[in-house]
Amino acid sequence: MSLVKVHITMSVDGYAAGPDQSLEDPLGKGAEALHEWAFATRGWRAQHGQEGGESGVDDEQAVAWSENLGAVLMGRNMFGPVRGPWPDETWRGWWGEDPPYHTPVFVLTHHERAPLEMEGGTTFYFVTDGIESALEQAVAAADGKDITIGGGASTVQQYLRAGLVDELNLHVAPVLLGGGERLFENLDGGPTGLDLVELVASPAAAHFRYARAR
Numbered sequence: 001m002s003l004v005k006v007h008i009t010m011s012v013d014g015y016a017a018g019p020d021q022s023l024e025d026p027l028g029k030g031a032e033a034l035h036e037w038a039f040a041t042r043g044w045r046a047q048h049g050q051e052g053g054e055s056g057v058d059d060e061q062a063v064a065w066s067e068n069l070g071a072v073l074m075g076r077n078m079f080g081p082v083r084g085p086w087p088d089e090t091w092r093g094w095w096g097e098d099p100p101y102h103t104p105v106f107v108l109t110h111h112e113r114a115p116l117e118m119e120g121g122t123t124f125y126f127v128t129d130g131i132e133s134a135l136e137q138a139v140a141a142a143d144g145k146d147i148t149i150g151g152g153a154s155t156v157q158q159y160l161r162a163g164l165v166d167e168l169n170l171h172v173a174p175v176l177l178g179g180g181e182r183l184f185e186n187l188d189g190g191p192t193g194l195d196l197v198e199l200v201a202s203p204a205a206a207h208f209r210y211a212r213a214r
Helices: 029-037 042-045 058-062 130-143 154-159
Strands: 004-011 013-017 067-075 104-109 123-127 146-152 167-173 196-203 208-212
Touching: 004 029, 004 154, 013 029, 013 123, 013 154, 029 058, 029 167, 042 058, 058 167, 058 196, 058 208, 067 130, 067 154, 104 130, 123 130, 130 146, 130 154, 146 154
Parallel strands: 004 146, 004 167, 067 104, 067 146, 104 123
Antiparallel strands: 004 013, 167 208, 196 208
């Protein structure tokens, strides 16, 4: 049975992205520092075709997002900086021609676009009829494997608010952003039904895993 998992990093003051996201600053100003814990790991570097990296607690967390992975869900803002109707199909994502997903990826958007097939087994599908439809398609594509919600904050909020998240993996970096996109807003009182089942930490990040009681 597929599990719906979230893997997301936020700052100590609660931001999953910094202010003023743009082509030059896709995560918002200062927010690249949120992910330094992952960038340094052996697992993250291997997923992105790089050598070297550190092992240990952070490395275990960096590779966990892709374990038993069958499909990915993300918001349009995570896919790219283009807003409104697609002017053309020039934009093909931040990741080059071989994105690190290697699975079907379902992108939430209000504007139709044909599926985008990339190298390495990644195909982006653009879903215009809501989060439930996107999840249904992801479950079908995953064929029993798990689904990861990659972000951004607004997409995670929608799935949390709907009670559709089975596992929340929250990585808290020792960074203060002071502005941007908060993770735990618009939740009608906060996420419910998720219990803390694991907490591990390194000097670079604290890693919380919450799971839905079964």
